[in-house]
Amino acid sequence: MATVVGGSFASPSADAQTAVFMSGESFLATFFNSLTPWNIALSIILGLVAYDQFSYIWNKGSIVGPVFKAPFIGPFLESVYPDFNIYKAKWNSGELSCVSVFHKFVVIASTRDMARKVFNSPSFVKPCVVDIAYKLLRPQNWVFLDGKAHVDYRKGLNGLFTRQALESYLPMQEGVYDVYFEKFVHISQKENKGKPIQFMPVFRELQCAVALRTFVGHYMSDAAVKKIADNYYNVTAALELVNFPIIIPFTKTWYGKKAADMVLDEFSKCSAMSKVKMAAGGDSTCILDAWVKQIQASQVYRQKLAKGVEVGLADKPSQVLREFTDFEIAMTLFTFLFASQDATSSASTWLFQLMADNPEMRDRIRAEQLAVRDADPDARFSMDRIEKMTYTRAVVKETLRYRPPVIMVPYMVKKDFPITDTYTAPKGSMVIPSVYPATHDPEAYPNPDTFDPERWITGDAEKQVKNWLVFGTGPHYCIGQTYAQNNLIAMIGKASLLLDWDHTVTERSEVVKVFATIFPMVR
Numbered sequence: 016m017a018t019v020v021g022g023s024f025a026s027p028s029a030d031a032q033t034a035v036f037m038s039g040e041s042f043l044a045t046f047f048n049s050l051t052p053w054n055i056a057l058s059i060i061l062g063l064v065a066y067d068q069f070s071y072i073w074n075k076g077s078i079v080g081p082v083f084k085a086p087f088i089g090p091f092l093e094s095v096y097p098d099f100n101i102y103k104a105k106w107n108s109g110e111l112s113c114v115s116v117f118h119k120f121v122v123i124a125s126t127r128d129m130a131r132k133v134f135n136s137p138s139f140v141k142p143c144v145v146d147i148a149y150k151l152l153r154p155q156n157w158v159f160l161d162g163k164a165h166v167d168y169r170k171g172l173n174g175l176f177t178r179q180a181l182e183s184y185l186p187m188q189e190g191v192y193d194v195y196f197e198k199f200v201h202i203s204q205k206e207n208k209g210k211p212i213q214f215m216p217v218f219r220e221l222q223c224a225v226a227l228r229t230f231v232g233h234y235m236s237d238a239a240v241k242k243i244a245d246n247y248y249n250v251t252a253a254l255e256l257v258n259f260p261i262i263i264p265f266t267k268t269w270y271g272k273k274a275a276d277m278v279l280d281e282f283s284k285c286s287a288m289s290k291v292k293m294a295a296g297g298d299s300t301c302i303l304d305a306w307v308k309q310i311q312a313s314q315v316y317r318q319k320l321a322k323g324v325e326v327g328l329a330d331k332p333s334q335v336l337r338e339f340t341d342f343e344i345a346m347t348l349f350t351f352l353f354a355s356q357d358a359t360s361s362a363s364t365w366l367f368q369l370m371a372d373n374p375e376m377r378d379r380i381r382a383e384q385l386a387v388r389d390a391d392p393d394a395r396f397s398m399d400r401i402e403k404m405t406y407t408r409a410v411v412k413e414t415l416r417y418r419p420p421v422i423m424v425p426y427m428v429k430k431d432f433p434i435t436d437t438y439t440a441p442k443g444s445m446v447i448p449s450v451y452p453a454t455h456d457p458e459a460y461p462n463p464d465t466f467d468p469e470r471w472i473t474g475d476a477e478k479q480v481k482n483w484l485v486f487g488t489g490p491h492y493c494i495g496q497t498y499a500q501n502n503l504i505a506m507i508g509k510a511s512l513l514l515d516w517d518h519t520v521t522e523r524s525e526v527v528k529v530f531a532t533i534f535p536m537v538r
Contacts (some may be wrong), residue, residue, distance in 0.1 A: 027353075034306050051415065071115045074441050078122070080113035089116040094255075099527040102422065104447060106452045117219050120444040123423075124434070126529055127456060127482055130448035132434060133426055134489040137162065140446060142491050143427035147253055147268050151275040152353065154348045161429075169494065171336045172347070174309060175302050176498055178398055185396040187228045187301060188502060195221045199315035199514065214367065215534055219360040221242040225502065226355050230348050232301035234285035243281065249274040251357055251531045275316075282345035290341075302350065310336050351495065359499060361420035363534035366507050368535055369466055370412060371518030376468065380407050380511040404508055407472035410505045415485045416476070417452075417466050420532040422451040424487060454480045 064086045071084045085091075093101060094116055105112050106125040113122050124130050133140060141161045144152075152158065157168045174180065191526050202217065205208065223244040227235055262268045291305045299305045313336040371376040388394035388402045390468020404494075425447050434438040440446050455463040459479040460470065470476040486493035491498070510516075512530075518524070523536040 039302070063445055071120065074120045074444065075113050076438055078111040078113055079109040084115045087117060090114055091116055091315045097529040099529050106449055111434065116429055120441065122440045122444060122446040122449045123451050124446060127453040128454060129434065130450065130484060131163045131481065131488060133446055133448040134487055136432065137222050137490050139430060139432040140426040140428055143425050143445060145425070147271070147307060150262060151250060151253060151271055152349060153346055156350060158350050168491065171334050172494060174334055176495055177304050179496055180305055181501060182398040183299060184229045184301060187232060188225055189396045191225045191228050191386070192506060195224065196510060196513055210217055215364045218363040220365065222359040222363055223247055223356055226352055228350055229302060231282065231303045233287040234288045234303065235281055239281050246274040246277065247356055252263040254531065279345045282348045283341040286344040306344070309334060310339055314338065354493065355495065355499060357531045358420035359502065360536055362414060362503055363506065364534055365418045366411070366414050366503065367516065368518050370507065370511065371516055372520070376410060379512050380410060380508060383407055384508045384512040396505055401504055404504055405472065406468065406506050407508045409468040411500055411507065412471050413466060413468040416460065417451045418533060419485050421455050422533060423447045423449050456482055
């Protein structure tokens with residue numbers, strides 16, 4: 016037998032362990048040596064793409080939506096240039112559908128019942144507008160309050176929209192219409208020699224002026240009114256559904272923030288002036304005066320109680336309000352402008368177009384206006400007269416049904432929201448109840464794509480309260496809905512009485528343009 020003197024050897028097990036160790040060490044060395052900044056970046060990107068897709072698919076669950084989303088941005092470009100037909104396709108795709116844009120997962124509630132469920136579920140959702148709205152309207156604004164805090168704040172504003180209060184605002188509104196209807200004629204006949212021109216920007220300016228005079232009266236100068244009317248477009252553009260959530264100089268959000276700051280500053284000045292006038296016993300002529308008067312009456316009531324003075328029920332304010340700073344009042348007035356400006360501009364544009372396209376309806380409005388004024392075209396507005404304008408009201412309501420200015424209202428999901436038995440919207444997502452499908456439901460409104468004011472007089476449109484979502488429903492329904500409708504009734508009634516106008520119809524006149532609200536295309 017051969018032997019090896021002074022030799023050594025390793026056991027088979029030792030050889031195996033050494034081989035494994037050397038193999039692992041070699042693999043790690045190779046792996047780390049192969050890493051480059053580009054490889055690392057690519058790996059991170061691929062990981063984020065995979066996570067983005069997985070999150071979307073998980074949140075989508077069983078509802079309608081794209082199988083996959085474009086990485087990160089989703090249908091961002093569609094949102095930048097919204098197409099009304101794409102919205103309609105979404106509504107028609109199912110009672111619930113979804114998209115995901117950047118970091119936001121969005122559920123669209125299309126049917127009347129799904130929309131109503133969202134509107135009426137304050138324990139699960141709250142109005143959210145868009146991210147940038149907090150910076151423009153300010154995060155402490157009352158519209159962002161939730162639950163009892165929102166209910167209590169809202170109660171303090173109800174007195175501003177009573178029948179008596181609305182009547183006190185009419186002279187201010189009518190004065191604006193007097194000025195602007197003369198301006199309409201001047202623009203059309205003098206400046207443009209009767210040639211057809213786009214009037215939507217003028218309608219926006221008109222409604223901005225009406226709103227500002229109704230809200231703050233003549234505390235605001237004509238120059239300030241014009242400045243806000245000219246710049247409010249920037250606020251609207253900044254609050255589009257899809258926008259950058261941060262403010263970058265010279266972008267839409269930057270210009271919007273500058274315009275919002277200017278509006279808040281003007282409203283704050285008006286508040287200070289109103290407090291002085293109301294404290295001196297001045298008459299209330301606008302919403303600001305009415306609110307300040309309530310605040311000051313509440314202050315007097317509290318002071319009497321603090322001194323031990325007995326106060327009878329007749330001397331107790333209907334709502335005992337706390338003190339509000341000028342800036343708090345300004346923020347609230349800004350929300351009124353935010354809620355009314357684009358919606359009434361849209362409704363005004365459609366009203367004038369529809370009446371030009373249906374001159375027999377305009378003639379009927381004109382006849383009704385003369386009748387309620389006892390044949391005196393110079394008779395001024397009053398609530399009694401407005402309430403007798405049956406046909407004019409029907410035209411306004413049909414316009415709001417046929418072309419609802421606000422087609423969707425975004426809400427934020429506060430906690431997992433079981434919208435149906437089979438689908439739960441995740442916390443942090445956005446859920447959007449849709450208005451347009453409810454107002455175009457053929458079961459509620461036969462021939463819904465036909466403009467027919469008679470359905471509000473001889474038909475049963477007034478009974479379709481569940482479908483009438485134009486002003487929302489639930490705890491966040493529009494507090495100024497009666498004011499808004501009366502304003503439109505007064506506007507188109509007076510215009511029909513004093514003016515004639517034509518519409519140059521184009522192939523795109525009935526095409527709907529989406530810009531915060533909806534407008535007819537020009538060309």
